[in-house]
Amino acid sequence: MNQEIMDNVTVVPAIAEQPEDTLHPVIFFLMWFNVLLTGGFNLITIIAYLSSKEIRNNPGNIYILNLAFADAKVGLISLPFFNLWWHYGIWTYGEILCKFWIVVDYTAVTQSMVAIIIISWDRLWMVSQINTYMKNQTTRLAILLIVSTWTLWYVYYICIVAFGEQAAPEYHIDYSNDCDLHINYLLNYTIYEIVALYLVPLLIIACINLRIYVLVRRRLAAGRSEIALKNRKAAITLAILVAAYFICWTPYHIVLLMETIQEGSVPYPVVAFVEYLLWLNSTVNPFVYVCTNPLFRKQLRKMFCCRRMSWHKSSYWNESPERSTQKSQSGSSQLGSQTNKQIIASSEM
Template identity: 30%
Template sequence: MSTFTTTTYLLCVAVGCLSVLIMFGNLLVIISIIYFKQLHTPTNYLILSLAVADLLVGLLVLPFSAILAVSSCWYYQDLLCKVRTTFDVFLTASSISNLCSISVDRYYAVCQPLRYRDKINVRVVVIMILVSWTVSAFFAVTVAILGVNQGSNRGCVLFQNNSLAIMGLVFVFYIPTITMLTIYLKILTVAQRQARSIQNVTCQSKKSERKMERKATKTLAIVMGIFLTCWTPFFLCLTFNPLSDYTIPVALMAAFKWFGWSNSMLNPFIYAFFYSWFRSAFRMIISGKIFQGNCVNSKLR
């Protein structure tokens, strides 16, 4: 009993700390983009949508998961399992969809810069965001209705329906991942070609603009890479678990799942590390300067 109590206590503390870090970091991103006019760009609106998904992971998914982990005999555990899984699938699919949208944005910014402002504007970005969240919500509800069972031996099990499992893995993870990797490989090829030709550009402002686009693309590619690093082990286990007659240990699946959720904490640190204007915005918010005067039009450096 004491061991269970200690384990429960440590798990609750760990989940609480992770939830606070996720919510704090992503709130900084959300407030920065909404408040400062300099950050009102189509690319940043996509980052805002991604930050909202990450924030909701810390606010909704982690607490439900902690309750499921520590309460093995709760009367409403089956209902809680479906609620947790609905939010989990919804927010994971939303994150992947937003990352796909960001890759499309970067493709036009780097590969077709002359058409970028026509192809990627605020209206188009809003449509992309709405489509991402709507499709993700529809799929999450479908999974909750058809694909989640409360197994007596395996706990809260996702994708018991094999046909739904295949559809979920293909459409939620594998197709978006292959699409993003293909787009970023194309971007990398074009960026390398631009890097060789940039020396011939005499206009300093044009040269600076190209460097900024390349840096933004590199940063967002790192965001995508870290996302895939965190989530690929879990999705691979989810893929091979039915094929191995569910022989993969539950503890290993759970560890990979928590590793995936921890990704929601990392993106704000990436933005702060690579983007000086996000660092400036974070400092102004944390220090309370935005409450001392009108800083909406402040120049972020």
């Protein structure tokens, strides 16, 4: 019996994983740096929206706020728990916290995908029917759509967690060292998830953005260059989002299918990598918006880059009465063109 115990102890991969341990601190640091990027930058996007009346005046920008909120939850909840789980090698937080984490994580990731669909639809509506869009797209409509989708997915995943064990009673999860969904072990559900929550959204996003591209090409051919140029930038932004979605989501669902068909067929480092790659989509999204949306870029410059400059500028005008007069005289002409600039800027991501 003692010999058997000793044999089992020698199987524990303490020495076998020694080469990997040399990279462990580096990987662990990068994982927490990604938490800082994902959570921090999405929070900055939220603050930029809330602090800028110019951004809030465009109802379509609330969909960007929605995406940033979903991605911030990934950065502040999904990633930290996974980082600690990966670091210690076991789940140490018990069943209740596991189920809470799963509901929040799955809902946030799914809502991030839904947000991209909604943003794509919003831009298609704007590009194809600008007059109808400006008349009917309201903040109330946007909030109603956002609240409805969040409620739908929270209810859906709460039901999955609550009744998943009854759907797959033959699978046992030891919550003292593991955290998973029972239903993930069912091939039928895995196929449903791949089709309904990956392939169909990918097809919808691709079709919508292809339609946007066609409309932009037509406007360029018709010589409506100013508006078409703005719409072309929006189309490029959405194309980047589609590419990021495809790159981040595809490996995860391939591995998910392989693991469901034969558990253990994919090495754990690969499984962990594709899971993390899925979350990286939430890291990429805010960078896409900041790099391409002029209103968000402008607000971020005001928040971080231009505070000292604006202080010196205000001091300069206070010291020069003549220049203060010139500034007040030019204010009326700037106000007259402000509305037009907001409408033009709304066609960019």
